[in-house]
Amino acid sequence: MKNNYLNMVGLAFRARKCSLGEEAIIKDIQQNKAKLVILASDIGPQTKKKLTDKCKTYEIPFVIVEDDRNVLSNAIGKTQRVAIAILDAGFAAKIKSLLG
Template sequence: MKNNYLNLVGLAFRARKCSLGEETIVKDIQQQRAKLVLMASDTGPQTKKKLTNKCNTYGIPLIEVDDRDTLSNAIGKSQRVAIAILDAGFAAKIKSLLDK
């Protein structure tokens, strides 16, 4: 995985263009505010299923990235398994970096 996207995730978090926590992310997906959801590869099966189903239903891109420690370190929080990017610009750039 490219680590450049982690810098952008940290920047988006500091710009308050992210949401954290399963319930908040689900709410942002349902309200079409989330533009991209990043999920750690070691997410639990129930959370993974819930986020995958919500993203598929509402047409939000979901990308599985590194483990939870790497994702958490990018934003300076501990034990975060998913991050929703709320800004279209950040989402497009992060997605393009992950697609390379």
């Protein structure tokens, strides 16, 4: 089950339906492009607060997964990524259903 959501994140990334990096994610949240924000379990407290507060303000769903940054980064083929914004409603709905 855990692998399925990581596979969907990887597919979304390859389909260019993801946003990476704190500033880009915040911009997409403010422009209402982000449909789901995925945060790694080992995200820093300041980054976590900033992103979760933005998500709550703009009513964007977010999820803190039990995987660390290495597992999340590996799913998209990048390094040291603690947050990913999914920009497509279909991918976001599927990932949310796989995460429960």
